Amino acid sequence: EAGVAQSPRYKIIEKRQSVAFWCNPISGHATLYWYQQILGQGPKLLIQFQNNGVVDDSQLPKDRFSAERLKGVDSTLKIQPAKLEDSAVYLCASSRAPKDEQYFGPGTRLTVT
Amino acid sequence: GESVGLHLPTLSVQEGDNSIINCAYSNSASDYFIWYKQESGKGPQFIIDIRSNMDKRQGQRVTVLLNKTVKHLSLQIAATQPGDSAVYFCAEKGAGNKLTFGGGTRVLVKP
Numbered sequence: 438e439a440g441v442a443q444s445p446r447y448k449i450i451e452k453r454q455s456v457a458f459w460c461n462p463i464s465g466h467a468t469l470y471w472y473q474q475i476l477g478q479g480p481k482l483l484i485q486f487q488n489n490g491v492v493d494d495s496q497l498p499k500d501r502f503s504a505e506r507l508k509g510v511d512s513t514l515k516i517q518p519a520k521l522e523d524s525a526v527y528l529c530a531s532s533r534a535p536k537d538e539q540y541f542g543p544g545t546r547l548t549v550t
Numbered sequence: 551g552e553s554v555g556l557h558l559p560t561l562s563v564q565e566g567d568n569s570i571i572n573c574a575y576s577n578s579a580s581d582y583f584i585w586y587k588q589e590s591g592k593g594p595q596f597i598i599d600i601r602s603n604m605d606k607r608q609g610q611r612v613t614v615l616l617n618k619t620v621k622h623l624s625l626q627i628a629a630t631q632p633g634d635s636a637v638y639f640c641a642e643k644g645a646g647n648k649l650t651f652g653g654g655t656r657v658l659v660k661p
Contacts, residue, residue: 441593477558479639479651480594493646528593535647541593 439463441542443529449548455517458545462510462531468492470539471504471514472528480528486512487535519549558637560656569627571655573640578621580642580650585614585625588654589636597625597638627657635659 442461450456462469467488472480483502485493489509497504501520506512516523526544563569575583581602586594600607600614600623607614613626623640637654644650 477654479641479654481651482648485648493648530593538596539649541595543591544593 441529441531441540443527443542443545445545446543447546447548449550450519452521452549453518455515456519456547457516458514458527458529458547460512460514460529460542462512462529463540466531466533466540467509468532468535468537468539469506469512470530470532471512472530472541474526474528474544476525483514485535492535516547519547521549523547524549558654558656560658562658562660563630564660565632566629569625569630569634569657571625571627571638571657573623573625573652573655575621575623575640575642575652577642577644577650578618580644582643583614583616583623584641584643584649585612585623586639586641586651587634587636588639594639594651630657630659632659632661 444459448456469486471483473483474480483497484504486506489506502516504514526546528541528544530539530541532539584599585597587597588594598609598612598614600616605616611628615624635658637656639651639654641649641651
């Protein structure tokens with residue numbers, strides 16, 4: 438079974454620019470998560486989707502971050518405008534249902550200069 | 551590959567020895583705990599889990615111990631191998647099945 442796919446793997450942008458990340462979950466997984474992992478810390482949940490609906494976005498900085506999962510499969514996470522403190526690895530994960538094991542993608546490392 | 555974290559607590563262990571990684575959790579209402587392994591350039595990978603109504607669970611070369619009295623979780627790795635070198639995170643699952651990760655511990659296996 439193919440794992441969670443993410444692209445790009447690396448991105449370098451200047452502050453105030455915008456950036457988008459893409460995630461393709463494991464086939465059949467209804468639940469999709471975006472996490473932010475700052476260097477030296479554990480992942481922090483940004484947003485959780487159940488199919489194409491948002492379940493939890495309480496820790497998403499909505500003034501600059503947005504995410505969508507329009508058809509209930511792939512998802513994109515966007516940052517506009519980026520700040521220096523957004524430098525982190527952005528991880529996508531998926532699970533069959535919220536109670537089930539989460540499978541993580543390799544992440545996208547974002548560097549904001 | 552890129553480093554997961556540069557300033558994590560580090561456990562250096564000789565190949566073949568046992569490793570013990572500790573974690574303190576904060577939410578006494580959490581009913582499910584998971585240990586993850588994260589290698590450089592990869593996402594976290596599930597190792598073993600334990601429910602709050604248990605105090606010990608064993609897997610292949612790994613054992614997780616849960617002490618709810620002091621809100622402490624530990625992961626024991628038997629006969630540590632070079633492939634065990636990674637950053638290890640504990641995570642708790644609480645309301646709404648939300649995962650909250652703790653700080654990580656880097657394990658370095660010396661040959």
